[in-house]
Amino acid sequence: MSEVTAAEMKRLEQQADAAGLSYRQMMENAGAAAAALALRTWLGAKSAAVFCGKGNNGGDGFVAARHLANAGLAVRLYLVEGEPVTTDAIYNCGLAREMGLPVLAADTLDEPEQAEFLQSADLILDGVYGTGFHGTLRPEGLAAARRMNDAPGRVLALDLPSGLEADSGTAAEGAVQADLTVTFHAAKPCHRLAAAQCGWVEVADIGIGTALQL
Numbered sequence: 001m002s003e004v005t006a007a008e009m010k011r012l013e014q015q016a017d018a019a020g021l022s023y024r025q026m027m028e029n030a031g032a033a034a035a036a037l038a039l040r041t042w043l044g045a046k047s048a049a050v051f052c053g054k055g056n057n058g059g060d061g062f063v064a065a066r067h068l069a070n071a072g073l074a075v076r077l078y079l080v081e082g083e084p085v086t087t088d089a090i091y092n093c094g095l096a097r098e099m100g101l102p103v104l105a106a107d108t109l110d111e112p113e114q115a116e117f118l119q120s121a122d123l124i125l126d127g128v129y130g131t132g133f134h135g136t137l138r139p140e141g142l143a144a145a146r147r148m149n150d151a152p153g154r155v156l157a158l159d160l161p162s163g164l165e166a167d168s169g170t171a172a173e174g175a176v177q178a179d180l181t182v183t184f185h186a187a188k189p190c191h192r193l194a195a196a197q198c199g200w201v202e203v204a205d206i207g208i209g210t211a212l213q214l
């Protein structure tokens with residue numbers, strides 16, 4: 001399997017953007033691919049809890065949530081670190097809200113109704129941290145990872161399980177344990193170095209190869 005580092009991935013995204021494949025379109029392709037993979041892997045899934053951080057990994061989560069909802073699943077979004085901060089994540093959070101998806105703070109999961117939703121969710125999407133993560137999990141990230149790991153549903157990590165460093169494969173204490181990881185364009189070193197934490201790994205095409213004629 002070919003592999004790229006986080007920095008190489010960033011460079012490829014910049015080149016693809018310059019070649020006319022916008023960052024927003026890459027995020028759309030990533031989230032749509034993740035939703036499609038979830039739907040064909042777990043046939044019959046009826047509900048999904050989607051955890052989103054404030055960066056672009058969260059952006060992938062907002063996109064995937066839209067596509068899962070369009071496929072008929074009951075979907076709720078949980079913001080782990082408050083509102084998104086990147087342009088494309090803000091845009092996709094807005095679209096999710098416009099289509100009426102519940103976008104809730106993750107600490108509402110302390111409330112019985114939200115806790116019940118998470119306990120009964122067939123799918124759990126981890127869009128908290130991707131290639132931007134380094135170091136240790138802070139309390140919000142740690143609490144979210146614990147909730148995902150403790151829930152009975154299947155965990156799909158977007159790009160990589162939150163709490164892993166993409167290049168070193170170092171797993172922070174309490175990192176997400178995924179059943180399936182969907183990564184974008186090419187695997188990152190963590191998928192090999194921390195294979196057990198990632199579960200099954202699928203690489204999704206997000207259009208970069210075509211844009212750059214690779």
Ligand SMILES: NC(=O)C1=CN([C@@H]2O[C@H](COP(=O)(O)OP(=O)(O)OC[C@H]3O[C@@H](n4cnc5c(N)ncnc54)[C@H](OP(=O)(O)O)[C@@H]3O)[C@@H](O)[C@H]2O)[C@@H](O)CC1
Nearest residue numbers: 023026027055056057129130131132133134135136138159
């Ligand atoms: N670019 C693109 O076009 C595409 C990108 N894509 C997606 O974007 C992902 C990369 O997105 P990203 O670069 O926004 O970083 P992301 O992984 O969301 O998280 C970073 C946030 O976490 C924070 N943070 C870091 N360490 C932390 C810690 N220990 N504890 C707490 N916080 C910590 C960090 O803050 P900082 O520490 O840097 O201030 C930052 O706010 C990539 O994996 C893929 O899924 C796809 O959509 C395809 C197109």
Ligand SMILES: [K+]
Nearest residue numbers: 126129160162
């Ligand atoms: K993730």
